[in-house]
Amino acid sequence: MSESSFTISDDWNALYIDGEWVEPGDRDELGVENPATRERVTTVPAGTEDDVDRAYDAAVAAQSAWADRPADERAEVIERAGELLDDHRDDILEALAVESGSANTKAFAEWQTARGMVDHAVGFADDLTTETSDSMIPGKTNEVQRIPKGVVTVISPWNFPFNLSMRAVAPALAAGNAVVLKPASPTPVTGGLLLARIFEEAGLPDGVLNVVTGRGSDIGDAIAGHPDADVMAFTGSTEVGKRVASKAAENLALPAMELGGNNPFVVTEDADLDAAVDSAVFGSFLHQGQICISINRHLVHESLYDEYVERLAERAEALPVGDPRDRENVVGPVIDESQRDQMLAYVEETVEAGATLETGGGHEDLYVEPTVLSDATNDMAAACNEHFGPIAPVIPFSDEEEAVELANDTEYGLAAAVHSGDLDRARDIADRIEAGMVHVNDQPINEEPHVPFGGLKDSGIGRYDGREIFEEVTTTKWVSVQEETREYPF
Template sequence: MSNNAFTTDGEWNALYIDGEWVDGGDRDEIEVTNPATRDQITSVPAATEDDVNRAYEAAAAAQSEWADRPPHKRVSVIESALDLLDEHRDAILRSLAIEAGGANAKSFAEFQTARGITQQAADFPFRVGGDIKDSTIPGKENQVKRVPMGVVGVISPWNFPFHLSMRAVAPALALGNAVVLKPASPTPVVGGLLLARIFEEAGLPEGVLNVVPGHGSDIGDRMASHPEADVIAFTGSTQVGQRVAGQAAENLALPAMELGGNNPHVVTEDADVEAAVDSAVFGSFLHQGQVCISINRHIVHESLYDEYVSRLTERAEELPVGDPTDSETVIGPIINEDQRDQMLEYVRESVDAGATLETGGHDEGLFVKPTVLSGATNDMAAACNEHFGPIAPVIPAESDEEAVELANDTEYGLAASVHAGDLGRAQDIADAIDAGMVHIGDQPINDEPHVPFGGVKASGMGRYNGDAILGELTQEKWISVQRERRQYPF
């Protein structure tokens, strides 16, 4: 198959259900646009609830036979998919830039992380194991096995569409589950249909992976509430995630939720300011801040505050803004007008409340300049909300205790970072921050395929990656064997 088939220049005007590319017919269409130019890239059919039903039915029908395949047969498909990722890497990177607006560093990081979890998944069929337990009954043996959950519904976001779809799809398939994937409507190709093509070429049997692009307002409820779903893996906002989790739970499907974040970057008075700012620039401005684990608030000791703000402002003003297909670009476009308008409104409200706009705060089309706000407080709009943009509110703190209090004063608990001159001090702060992931001497944008990823509080439930995902996508099954004739009391 040509390399073009793995780019946004390919033919994508179809759904992928039960191993077939289903023409759009009289369905509505989703116009897919390049956020840098606002030009239409392609269009894909908008799936209906009937399409979702067909996809789940196909997955349910195909799952048991797929699960019964010997582990090495499933591994072979995952390894073939991995080979296709390597073969078409450049095409996928370009597609991520064009459809998702990812500049070079972001797209490369996304591809590598998706590749890493696929590589991990190739080992999963041989890593999932069982146990033998003694019995209280003479002559009995207890076997505890791990078996596939069954059918996994995946609802993925637009910001890291390829990675955040693959991190659920590849492990689910490797472990013997079937999948129905609904990618976000701004990124239906790199977040969904591209995965269908990869696994189809890799030899995945018909029906085991189904992809239904569509608007969440039209098919989201059916995706989350379908009775054939055994797991619903969702990545997105807390507000939507709460609805999805509730619908999944009504059918006793396991909700695996990675939700919003409001991630603090704590800098103590003995920290290396240059190192802290260096981390902050990456942690605030990678992918225009459209990252669930990006820095949302900079909490800096008052003795370093002015120097930190000055250095951060200078660095922010140096970042190249432009078309993400240009290898020199760091700051690409915001995904759409609604996202842009919301983040700029947070900036305006914060300035009205007393913050000082050091740099940025304006846009050209969908390009928002890196923005630094000094004199910020925890209750200002750009700080208390997940702004999801290239915005850095800097909040002063007079002590470690106040920094921790400010860090924890949010409903979220996804990720955080700490810079301190003493490792023990940094560890104490990290231990005190209510977050699922805390990074010392770094920034919060970290994701490794073998390390558990997830949050606490309103940032979600469950964990992705490594051994943690094995527990989400398989379940224990107890089989007892009575090897000697049992004596009963009656």
């Protein structure tokens, strides 16, 4: 591979194991397409179970020495990685546009959040501390050490590949762990190999970060259930996450799961309608709705309902759709045919069930039209399922009790938002919604590196970001010192 290149046009056809770029050899190869043009962007190796074992062997061998490094040396590597994100920002934005269909607003937000996570993670290098306390036993001192878990496995998705890999990788490394990273097959560069290049250039020792590309159907179970994994950090669908968590639990690896969502957006009768529609457009159509925390259902008071639907449809129709490399475009392509066909099937089923198609519902290749559905109910396909597309089913409610009931009528509990002219009322509704994250007079697509991120119910286990991610990738160790001879009763 060419030295110090961070562009999507570079040769990325290698695994990264034990500090070496491993050429495909006799492995199968996976083509990576630009969803906007269907052109092949690059090719990567289809890793094997032997590659997975080698990656874990390297991680285990390298972890102790990395954890033993002085905190300032680990912090320096993380800081340098952050500087490389700055230096190569434009390359990263282009790679996200080309590989994942990310329009500029989304790509920049992804880079910005990842950059913030790197800054936040730097402090974790100093947090492997020891606290001393007295003992109930005379002459004894207790010490509680915070130590790294060991080897952290990261399986990241294709929708926000760079950020959702970085938010696990950077804290794990800063805290003295080694990492085995498997990126999603559609985004192996921005979700994995690009991070390997960044941390290699930043001076991370060989073996501390290993990246194995490949099909989940071929190596997913080998990675999720590997006996050398101590933490399993997974972001993806609830269905797959349950399998990953089960495999990890067989080896007592801690599952950190951020899974699916069906996120309600509640608009009360006293809401600022202009502000609510502005939020709704962003929260439904950013990155074509392919975001676990995007708005899945619009719950709108019946007194505002007709005007809300009309305004939302007008705004949806006006959104520029096209190749995300053109910065004027807001809506790009969805990732592949299977995702497109599933979301369009939900729309068709919803209309057949009695909803009205206000706008959209069609597609040109992988470009799905921003779609607004009125007369929807909570049990229609586009509402009860995580549609993961640029689709906005709008459901009326008559009072606050019904709004809360509708919002909670789902197995998911990831994110939500409430718009109201009365902040106390909005806070009350927010407190009653069963979700791990609720935003008042905003929309649900929010992530801040210093604030815990995660869901309730079938939306996951554990938390990313904040102090919580540090606690996921570290554990405590109790060491007691008997400084005076202890007297025993027998």
